[in-house]
Amino acid sequence: MTVSVGTKVTGKVTGIKDFGAFVDIGNGQSGLVHISQISNDYVKDIHDKLSVGDIVTAVVVGDNHGKIALSIKQAQEPSASHHNKSQNHYHKPAPKKAPSEGFDDLLADFMKESQDRLSSLKKNTEGKRGGRGGRRG
Structure with missing residues (x-):
């Protein structure tokens, strides 16, 4: 063969x-x-x-x-898990929007979600690094 x-x-x-x-x-x-x-x-x-x-x-x-x-x-x-492999568990899927929303509305929503994610990430990162008021010599 x-x-x-x-x-x-x-x-x-x-x-x-x-x-x-x-x-x-x-x-x-x-x-x-x-x-x-x-x-x-x-x-x-x-x-x-x-x-x-x-x-x-x-x-x-x-x-x-x-x-x-x-x-x-x-x-x-x-498998179903293989298809979802690229989804990051830190992000929630965006809710479905009405098709009548314009580009400006969609962009504004995206920017708000992006800022929320970024501030959450910064909070988590600061906590892991010791945050503010660390030891000073």
């Missing part, structure tokens, strides 16, 4: 290192799933997600002179 980038393969985990897992995909071929390609979630310890002997499905993401790079997370269906 010849594998090409984008091919979905199933294989058996044959070895685990700190940086990833080696997977036997048949026909004497094996590939490496880098630790960053195991899950959409952060993986601190690869042993929490995989064990030798596990059967996994992965997508071929690279083939450099027989060194096959695999991705388990690309073979999985996109």
